[in-house]
Amino acid sequence: MNKQIEKAYEERPRNTEYQITVSVIVLALILWSGSAVDFSGSGLGGLKIAGNILNGILHPDRKLLFNLTVQGVPYLLLETVCIAFLGTIVGAFLAIPLSFLSASNLMPAPIAYLSRLVIMAVRTIPAFVYGLMFIRVSGPGAFTGLLTMSVCSIGMVSKMYIEAIEDLDTRILESLDACGCNTFQKIRYGILPQLIPNFASTVIYRFDINLRDATVLGLVGAGGIGAPLIFAMNAYRWNEAGAILVGLVVLVLIVEYISTKIRVKLARG
């Protein structure tokens, strides 16, 4: 018995060369990437600042946190939620035609490939570049933030849409055909029930991300909570930054809790 086991163990498939090559490549890449980091800028001053930051976040500015005017945290959070909500919806609608165009089971390969490249290009341009472009359209403010956010959402949303479309079960359509359904009925009872839960789940997930990324918009003055947060941090007013951060973290936690609940329900039906 033992002999047999030992023999089987000796004959186990080995690919040492392959493993060594991969390890060497990965290690070399990591060492290479280490060369970009310089430790010259850090020092004792950094630690002191870190202490100040932590102190400010632990002692948030209560007046700002519970201020119910337009400058207060609650209103800014509401504005951020609205930007993220509408931005996600607009982005989700813009992504629909793009993702149908790039689904390889519906479109000929060249068109699908081309529109995938377009989606990648849209994704690659950083958010603040879009922000600057949209400021020319609608001026600084929440509207610009909304437009920026919608364009930034397209990439990820359409990627998930494409997966959902390519996973479509076409056998259902054939059986509906056999029952004598017309095209409209086939779409209503064969395609929509398969796509809508997936799409809705994607959109809700993206809303989560957008809410978190809303600070990026502050960089270009595109409304929401980002600008006051970054101003407060740049001016070393850590109590104010702390108040805004606490508000943002609590909001995101709540939204994430709710959205996870909804998405689990969507996935399990």
Place this chain on the structure above:
Amino acid sequence: MSLYDKIFPPRKIVLSSGKTVFRPASRLPLIALILVFLTVLSVKITGFDMRVLLERGNQFFVILGMMVPPAFSYSSQVWKPLFDTIKMSLLGTVVGAVLVIPFAMAASTNIIKSPAVVSIMRLFLSIVRTLPTLVTALIATYVFGLGTLAGTTAIAVFTFAYMGKILYEEIETADMGAFEAMEAIGATKVRAFVSAIIPQVLPSYISNGLFCFEGNVRYAAILGYVGAGGLGLILNEKLGWREYPSVGMILIMLFVAVFLIESVSRYCRRKLV
């Protein structure tokens, strides 16, 4: 029976076989009502205006138009920041993904039996996940000074948060048979984890790590905006000077880099899973 079913009673249908079945009322009106309300509220607050969009929408393409033709002569100065960005995201991803392993272990209900530890760990991971990357980067520039170290830290924190959640979900769905068998014959928890759980989790862990790295390259380009090194630094500078052809060149090179990295990583991930 939920509250909604009590207010709108389900419809009774008598089938031809004489059986009665209940069809619950559709939730669609309620969902539609909530969505319409939220949309109207958002339109009010953000000042969404279709007319502005239609009238001035062409302005969007003005900057885009000024980027063509891109300044090819500028490309020689883009290489270093571009590689800095890639290095930052690679190192940050590796550091974050490795650091998170013990935390993800402690946040899995099938490894740690104490619910208190698990929920504290999960709360910790959630809070880290809510921190916007830009804020982490800004704080990191104050602590570590301007430069790539700050960007690397910010990316490591983001990867930590992202991978943490995926990893503990992955560990929880792993098959526990081998783990329990090893514990029964006297292996410690860590030893059993290494030999029984890691081989199950590793392929998807590496695959998710690669996916995270792809996204991080794109994200690292933004971090330069707050002085955390990399491509964002020169991008911000050129935007400030309104040298749009140079901006176009930077974007094209970023696009090509991202495209290459994505192709390689997609190939690797397909081999893994």
